[in-house]
Structures are given as structure tokens and as C-alpha cells.
Amino acid sequence: MALYTLGHHELDTRHPDLDILAAVIADGSADRELFHAANRVKTEEFGNKVFVRGIIEFSNYCRCTCAYCGINARMTHAKRYRMLPDELVETAVRTAEVYRTVILQSGEDRFYTAEMLADIVWRIKQRADCAVTLSVGERSMEEYRLMREAGADRFLLKHETANAVLYESLHGVPLETRLDAQRRIKALGFELGGGFMVGLPGQTDETLAKDLMTLVNEGVEMAGIGPFIAHPDTALAGTPDGDPHKTLKVLALARLLLPRCHLPSTTALNVKGGMKNALLCGADVIMQKATPFEYRKLYDIYPGRDALEVPLKEQYETLRRRLAEIGLSAE
Numbered sequence: 001m002a003l004y005t006l007g008h009h010e011l012d013t014r015h016p017d018l019d020i021l022a023a024v025i026a027d028g029s030a031d032r033e034l035f036h037a038a039n040r041v042k043t044e045e046f047g048n049k050v051f052v053r054g055i056i057e058f059s060n061y062c063r064c065t066c067a068y069c070g071i072n073a074r075m076t077h078a079k080r081y082r083m084l085p086d087e088l089v090e091t092a093v094r095t096a097e098v099y100r101t102v103i104l105q106s107g108e109d110r111f112y113t114a115e116m117l118a119d120i121v122w123r124i125k126q127r128a129d130c131a132v133t134l135s136v137g138e139r140s141m142e143e144y145r146l147m148r149e150a151g152a153d154r155f156l157l158k159h160e161t162a163n164a165v166l167y168e169s170l171h172g173v174p175l176e177t178r179l180d181a182q183r184r185i186k187a188l189g190f191e192l193g194g195g196f197m198v199g200l201p202g203q204t205d206e207t208l209a210k211d212l213m214t215l216v217n218e219g220v221e222m223a224g225i226g227p228f229i230a231h232p233d234t235a236l237a238g239t240p241d242g243d244p245h246k247t248l249k250v251l252a253l254a255r256l257l258l259p260r261c262h263l264p265s266t267t268a269l270n271v272k273g274g275m276k277n278a279l280l281c282g283a284d285v286i287m288q289k290a291t292p293f294e295y296r297k298l299y300d301i302y303p304g305r306d307a308l309e310v311p312l313k314e315q316y317e318t319l320r321r322r323l324a325e326i327g328l329s330a331e
């Protein structure tokens with residue numbers, strides 16, 4: 001279905017209109033219809049399945065200065081860590097015994113050359129039957145090519161906000177550099193994962209509508225949409241966090257616009273207690289921590305993240321039971 005009546009608004013997802021998207025986000029009267037429609041689309045596309053991924057945060061060194069992030073390069077007091085290639089490969093292979101997709105995520109850490117990352121991916125793929133997703137930031141076409149040729153399947157790189165002025169004020173570089181990197185990734189045949197934050201200071205509902213259209217226009221196949229959470233040690237300390245309810249509405253709209261797109265219940269949304277709700281209004285993916293215990297607390301991009309020391313299989317079984325209680329099945 002492409003035409004949805006949401007309260008007073010008619011949303012045609014074949015020709016989405018920015019003003020209508022912004023109006024639906026602003027208007028609380030159609031929320032139930034919106035969530036119901038998103039859940040129906042998600043169920044039509046994926047049944048009752050929830051795709052569970054294991055994420056390994058392998059380095060918290062970062063050259064970037066994203067204003068909201070607790071491990072940005074200016075956080076000189078942050079305790080830093082790096083997993084060396086052998087340790088990372090072993091961790092990934094063990095993770096793949098439980099999860100079918102392994103996500104390797106780090107800050108933008110140039111210690112890992114493209115050759116190193118490609119070798120890590122290749123070694124994992126030799127030993128484990130899993131998809132490998134990379135989330136290591138902006139690199140050149142040649143660097144991305146090496147990673148792709150080594151067997152990396154997917155790449156996560158969020159655009160964070162479609163408001164170019166806001167993007168530059170938070171990141172110190174133009175939004176276009178991020179979109180160009182996304183296009184390189186897409187051109188190489190990776191499944192592209194995008195996404196953005198809800199509730200950034202200065203963001204409007206029109207910006208969020210543009211964020212949704214950016215997902216459509218860039219052809220993302222996955223999208224992480226989470227509430228902004230202020231880190232107390234950053235310049236944005238004290239800024240109110242993003243609204244979880246509004247985040248769910250934007251997520252639900254993403255499901256209507258992109259029926260086949262993989263949409264996680266993001267960890268930021270889970271921190272705000274939104275996992276179950278997200279899975280019932282459009283999300284079809286959960287990411288579970290597979291980072292070795294000693295590093296979990298150190299990957300401190302925003303406060304409140306789960307750093308529990310639960311073994312992978314136990315963690316997966318607990319999740320499987322929780323999903324079954326709401327009629328969903330872990331894949």
C-alpha cells in the first residue's frame with residue numbers, strides 16, 4: 001500500500017511530501033494509526049521475525065570531534081582501547097556462533113589501515129558463516145574497495161542530520177562529505193546503512209522530514225534512528241535528550257516509506273526503554289553487544305548504554321524469550 005490516511009493527513013509514500021511528513025510528526029492525533037500501519041507493513045515484509053546482530057566495538061579511538069560524543073577526539077580524559085586484529089578475529093568468530101551478522105564498529109581510528117581491516121574481514125569470512133558489517137567511518141573509494149573485496153557485506157554510516165548548517169556545527173565538516181562517503185559505499189555494492197538522531201538541539205520537524213527523505217534518496221537498505229542523548233562531558237551537556245515517542249513516530253514513518261529496509265531498535269532507543277515499542281511499530285532488527293567485557297564501559301559514546309557482563313549465548317536466550325512473550329521470533 002502506498003497511500004495512508006493518518007488523521008487529517010494523506011501520505012503517499014510513492015511521492016512523499018516534506019510538509020506532510022513534518023505535519024504527521026508534529027500532530028499527535030494520528031499516532032495510533034501510524035504505529036498500527038508501520039507494524040502491519042513490517043509484518044507483511046518480515047513476518048514475526050526479528051533479526052539479531054552481534055556488535056563488537058573494537059576501538060574507542062577517534063579522530064573526529066562530533067560535539068555530542070563521549071569518545072570524540074577532544075575527550076582527552078577518556079580511557080582508550082584498541083583490539084588487535086587476532087583478538088578481534090577470534091571475538092568475531094565466537095560471535096558468529098550465536099549471531100548470523102557480526103558488526104565491527106569503532107571510532108574513526110586510522111591505526112587500522114584499510115589493508116588491516118580487509119585482512120580482518122577476510123579472516124573472519126574464512127572461518128565463520130556470517131555476514132560482516134563494518135562501521136568504521138569515512139574512507140576513500142580505494143579503502144572501501146579493499147574492504148568490500150575482502151568480503152564485507154554491509155556498511156553503516158549515518159548522515160546524523162540532513163540540516164547542513166546543524167551538521168557542520170556539530171561535526172566541523174560539511175554534510176556533503178558524509179553523503180559523498182555514503183555514495184562511495186553504495187557504489188561498491190555494500191548494503192548501505194544510514195540513519196540519524198531525533199532531538200538534536202535546533203532540529204525541527206521539517207529537518208526530520210528531510211532526514212527521512214535523505215534515507216529514501218540515498219537508497220539505504222538499513223537505517224538506525226535513535227534519540228539524541230547528551231553526554232555529560234561534552235559541549236552539549238545539559239541539553240535535553242531526544243523524545244523517545246517522537247523517535248518511534250519517525251521510525252514508523254521510515255517503515256512506511258521504506259517497507260524492506262532493515263530498521264533496528266537502536267541502542268539509544270533501548271536506553272530510553274523503547275525496544276518493545278520499536279519492535280511493534282516498524283523495527284525488525286536488534287543489535288546485541290558482543291564487545292569483550294573489559295571494553296564495554298569504555299565505548300562511552302553516550303550515557304546509559306548496556307555494559308552488562310552476560311555471556312553471548314545467555315544474552316541471546318534471554319532476548320529470544322523476551323521476544324517470544326510479544327509474539328516475535330529471533331532470527
Ligand code: SF4
Nearest residue numbers: 062064066069072107
Ligand atoms: S560519533 Fe563516532 S565518529 Fe563521531 S566522535 Fe564519536 S566515535 Fe567518533
